[in-house]
Amino acid sequence: MDSVxxxxxxxxxCHVLAGKQLGRKALILGAVLGAAPDLxxxxxxxxxxxxxTNHRGFSHxxxxxxxxxxxIGFLLRRFAAFKEIAHKxxxxxxxxxxxxxxxxxxxxxxxxQLFWPLNRTPESWxxxxxxxxxxxxxLLITGLWALFKxxxxxxxxxxxxLVSSSYLAWTLYAxxxxxxxxxxxxxxxxxxxxxxxxxxxxxxxxxxxGVIMDRDVFYETRASxxxxxxxxNFNAYNxxxxxxxNLENNAAAQRIAWFTAGFYKITDRQKMIVISDLRMGSxxxxxxxxxxxxxxxxSKPFWPRYAPR
Numbered sequence: 001m002d003s004v005x006x007x008x009x010x011x012x013x014c015h016v017l018a019g020k021q022l023g024r025k026a027l028i029l030g031a032v033l034g035a036a037p038d039l040x041x042x043x044x045x046x047x048x049x050x051x052x053t054n055h056r057g058f059s060h061x062x063x064x065x066x067x068x069x070x071x072i073g074f075l076l077r078r079f080a081a082f083k084e085i086a087h088k089x090x091x092x093x094x095x096x097x098x099x100x101x102x103x104x105x106x107x108x109x110x111x112x113q114l115f116w117p118l119n120r121t122p123e124s125w126x127x128x129x130x131x132x133x134x135x136x137x138x139l140l141i142t143g144l145w146a147l148f149k150x151x152x153x154x155x156x157x158x159x160x161x162l163v164s165s166s167y168l169a170w171t172l173y174a175x176x177x178x179x180x181x182x183x184x185x186x187x188x189x190x191x192x193x194x195x196x197x198x199x200x201x202x203x204x205x206x207x208x209x210g211v212i213m214d215r216d217v218f219y220e221t222r223a224s225x226x227x228x229x230x231x232x233n234f235n236a237y238n239x240x241x242x243x244x245x246n247l248e249n250n251a252a253a254q255r256i257a258w259f260t261a262g263f264y265k266i267t268d269r270q271k272m273i274v275i276s277d278l279r280m281g282s283x284x285x286x287x288x289x290x291x292x293x294x295x296x297x298x299s300k301p302f303w304p305r306y307a308p309r
Contacts, residue, residue, distance in 0.1 A: 008139035010034015010097040012157040017093035021085035023151035033097035049252040049304040053259040060102035061116035069095040126199045127171035138163035171205045178208045185232040239265040252292040252304035274307040
């Protein structure tokens, strides 16, 4: 999610547990911890593919964040301002402010390595867009109210969390309805498929996009929770995934295939082999595309980079 959402979520999580004892300090601490996991964007892993697929990696692991919690607690207890709260409660507040960040990120489509270093495909539950005011605004209102007016009223953050969490639950319900609609239409139209990825539209959970992978082609469609019985159009495009057989030793290509859970396409562009992440954007406008090989010599060493438009 966007930084504002992560900050207000961390603020509320920390405030609920430590607000009665720490007041504004709990709000400020939660804001800092809520934003902290995204500091991994400052790390340069050497090339575009590595930077793309290592973002939301170790810094978003619930294992790493759990190990960091007592270290942060120990450092904070060196200051008198944080000695007025029970140590266990402080640790729980720190932990909750940290881990709610990657958990929320997992609800987006990008991919969050929630269980790093386990070699799992990144979690990509894809029920909410990276920016969604209906999730953020309730936490922002209650957070600002607590910060400037009532720093010891923890029930303000409780209300904010309940409203935002209810909306998050709605996104999951809406997605299940859209998936049901798409699968029913695929069956009715006799379209076979091997994988289905459904993602929300920009800034809302009313309109949804579906990417359907089959052996030779992929389909793209749009659906709305407000029109559950309409006929859907499935537009077919070549994904050229069979080209991956010639890229078995190409680490960048294999990494993207893993990171996207197979939702990618391969094209030949300006004498370069380009891999596009199909989960974000739309056909003809993929947000993340990477040049990974020389089209004239697939065995030639190639520095992965963002593909030219």
